[in-house]
Amino acid sequence: MKVSRAQAEENRERILDSAAQLFRERGFDGIGLNDLMQSAGLTRGGFYGHFESKDDLAAQATRRALQGNREQWKKQTDRSLQAWVKAYLSDTHCNHLGAGCGLVALAGDAARGGPAVKQVFAEGVANLVATLQEQMPADAAPERREQAMAMLSTLVGALLLSRAVGDTGLSRELRDAAHKHLPAGGR
Template sequence: MRKTPNIRTTAKEASHERIVSAAAKAIRRSGYDGTGVADIMKEAGLTHGAFYAHFASREAMLAEAADRAGAESNALAASVIAAVPPEQSLQALMQLYLSKEHLESIETGCPVSALGSEMPRQSPEVRRAATLRIKEMIDLVARQFPDWGQPGAHERALVTVATMVGTLMLARAVDDAALSDALCSASLKSLSLPKTESID
C-alpha cells in the first residue's frame, strides 16, 4: 500500500530547502567564514533552535550550500549553451561569465569565483562538494569542443575554466572599473582566438 506524503515531512523538506537556498546565497555574498547559522535561519524564516533538526553541523550545511551554489551556476551555464547553436555555445558561455552583470551578481553567480580563495581552509566535506561541481563545470565546457572526449578538449576546458574564474576574481578584486573591464575583455579575446593545431 502506497503511503501519502506525511504533512510534517513535506513541511520539513520545504524548510530544509529554504535553509539551503539562503545559505547558497550567503556563502557567495559573505564567504564561508562570514556565514553564521543564526543569520541563515533568520533569513529562512526559522528559529535558530530548529537548525539541528536539519543538519548535523554547520559544516554539513555549508557543504550542501556549496553543492547547491555549484548546481545553480552549472544549470545556468547549461541553459545558456542550450539556447544557441552548438558552434556558438562556448562563446556565449564565456561572454556571460565575463559580463558586467555576472561580475556584479556575486550572490547568485559562480561560487568558484566568489569563494575560490577560501576553499583551501574549508572542511573536507565542503571542499568535496565544491570539487564535484567544479569537475562538472569543466566537463560542461569540454563538451562544447568539437573533439570532446579527446585529451586536448579536456585540457582546453581546464585552461578555459581557470582563465574565466581567475579573471572574474581579479576583476572583482580591483577598485579600478577600467582595469576590471580590461581584464574581462582581454581574457574573452584570448579565449576566443582560434587555436592553431601543432604539426608533428
C-alpha cells in the same frame, strides 16, 4: 509545534537556498547561523534538525550553488558558447556575487574548508569541466578536456580578479583580456 515531513523538507530547501546565496555574498565565516536562519524565515533552534554543523551546511550549500552553475552553464552553452562567455564576463555577473558563479565566490572558503567542502568543490569543478568539454573544438577528448580546464581557469580567474579590484577600468580590462584569449569561444 511539530512540522510535517513535507514542511521540514521545504524548510531545509529554503535554508540551503539562502545559504548558497549568502555564502557566495559573504563567505562561510561572513554570516552566523542566526542571520542565516533568519534569512530563510526560520529560527536558529531548527538548524540542527537539518544539518550536523555549519560545515555540513557549507558543503551542502556549495553543492547547491555549483549544481546551479552547471545547470545554467549547460543550458547557456548549448545555445551559444560565445554568448555565454560574454554573459559570464559581463558587468552584471561581476557585480552580483550572491547569484553569480559559485566557483569564484566560494573557492577561497573551499581552500580553507574541511574535507567535505573540498570534496564537494572538486566534484563541482569536475562537473563544470565536463559540461564545457562538450563544447570545445578539439577532435580528441583529452585535448577537449584540456581546453575546457584552460577555459574554466581563465574565466574564473578573470572574474575573481575583476571583483577583487572593484569597479575600475582594470576590472573591465581583465575580463576583456580573458575573453580575447580563451581557448574556445573567444571573440
